[in-house]
Amino acid sequence: MKLVHIATAFFLAVVGFGSAQAQSNDDYLTIQLKDGPVVIQLMPEVAPKHVAQIKKLAAAGEYDNVAFHRVIEGFMAQTGDVQYGDMENGYDAQRAGTGGSNLPDLPAEFSNVPFEKGTVGMARSQDPNSANSQFFIMFAEGGFLNGQYTVVGKVVAGMEYVDKIKRGEGGNGEVTDPDRMIKVTVGRN
Numbered sequence: 001m002k003l004v005h006i007a008t009a010f011f012l013a014v015v016g017f018g019s020a021q022a023q024s025n026d027d028y029l030t031i032q033l034k035d036g037p038v039v040i041q042l043m044p045e046v047a048p049k050h051v052a053q054i055k056k057l058a059a060a061g062e063y064d065n066v067a068f069h070r071v072i073e074g075f076m077a078q079t080g081d082v083q084y085g086d087m088e089n090g091y092d093a094q095r096a097g098t099g100g101s102n103l104p105d106l107p108a109e110f111s112n113v114p115f116e117k118g119t120v121g122m123a124r125s126q127d128p129n130s131a132n133s134q135f136f137i138m139f140a141e142g143g144f145l146n147g148q149y150t151v152v153g154k155v156v157a158g159m160e161y162v163d164k165i166k167r168g169e170g171g172n173g174e175v176t177d178p179d180r181m182i183k184v185t186v187g188r189n
Contacts, residue, residue: 025187025188026055026186026187027041027042027043027044027051028040028041028042028156028186028187028188029042029054029055029058029153029184029185029186029187030184030185030186030187030188030189031063031158031181031183031184032181032182032183032184033158033161033162033164033165033179033181033182034164034179034180034182035160035161035164036158036160036161037157037158037161037189038137038155038157038158038159038161038162039155039156039157039158039188040120040137040153040154040155040156041153041154041156042054042055042152042153043113043151043152043153043154046109046111046113046151046152047109047111047122047150047151047152048109049106049107049109050106050109050122050131050150050152051152051153053101053103053106053132053133054133054135054152055186056103057080057082057101057103057133058184058185058186059185059186061184062082062101062133063079063080063082063133063181063184064086064088064181064182064183064184065086065087065088065089065180065181065182066079066080066081066082066085066086066087066180066181066184067079067081067085067086067087067091067096067175067178067179067180068165068166068175068178068179068180068181069081069085069093069096069097069174069175069178070097070136070168070172070173070174070175071165071166071167071168071173071175071178071179072139072167072168072172072173073139073167074139074140075138075139075140075142075173076136076137076138076139076142077136077137077139077162077165078097078123078134078135078136078173079134079135079136079180079181080123080133080134080135081096081097081098081099081100081133081134082099082100082101082133083095083099083100083101083133084096084097084098084099085097085099087178087180093176096178097134100132100133100134101132101133103132103133104132105129105130105131105132106122106129106131106132106150107129108124108128108129108131108150109150110128110147110148110149110150111147111150111151112146112147113151114141114143114146115138115141115142115143115145115146115149115151116138116141116142116154117138117139117140117141117159118137118138118154118155118156118159118162119137119138119142119151119153119154119155120135120136120137120138120151120152120153120154120155121135121136121138121145121149121150121151121152122134122135122136122149122150122152123135123136123149124149124150128148131150135152137155137162139162139163165179166178166179
C-alpha cells in the first residue's frame with residue numbers, strides 16, 4: 001500500500017512540475033500600451049518557431065514604439081512592423097505594414113486553436129509562409145481565420161486596454177497618428 005502512495009505522490013509531483021514548466025514566465029509577453037499593460041500567454045506548443053521569433057524580437061527591444069498601423073473596429077488591431085512602424089526610429093506611415101524584421105520569414109504553423117476575442121495571430125501576405133514580425137490581436141471572434149493564420153497566443157490580462165486602441169479609417173483600417181506599443185518585454189511584468 002505504501003508503494004502505491006509513493007508512486008501516486010511521485011506521479012503528482014511530476015505532473016505538477018510539468019504544468020509549472022509549461023506556464024513558465026518566459027511564455028508570456030507584456031505590452032505596455034498608453035492605457036495600461038497587456039499580458040499575452042504565448043503558445044510555444046502550438047507555434048514554436050513563431051513564438052521563438054516574437055520572443056527574440058521583444059528581448060532585443062525591436063517592438064518598442066511600434067505603431068498599431070491597421071486597426072479595424074469589430075475585427076483586430078495589427079502591429080509589429082519593426083522595419084517601418086517604429087514611431088521613434090524610421091517610422092514611415094506610407095510603408096507601415098509592408099515590412100518585417102531582419103530575421104527570416106517563417107513557415108506556417110497552422111493549428112486548431114480558434115480565433116476568438118483576445119487571440120493573437122501572425123500577420124502575413126498571400127503566401128502562408130511569409131509571417132515575420134507583424135501580429136494582430138482580435139477584438140472579436142473571427143472564425144473565418146481559423147486554419148489560415150498562425151495563432152501564437154492569447155490575451156490573459158489587459159484586454160480592456162486593447163479595446164481602447166485607436167481605430168483606423170477606411171476599409172483597410174489605416175490609422176492616422178496611431179497608438180503604439182510603448183514597451184514590449186518577455187515575461188509577465
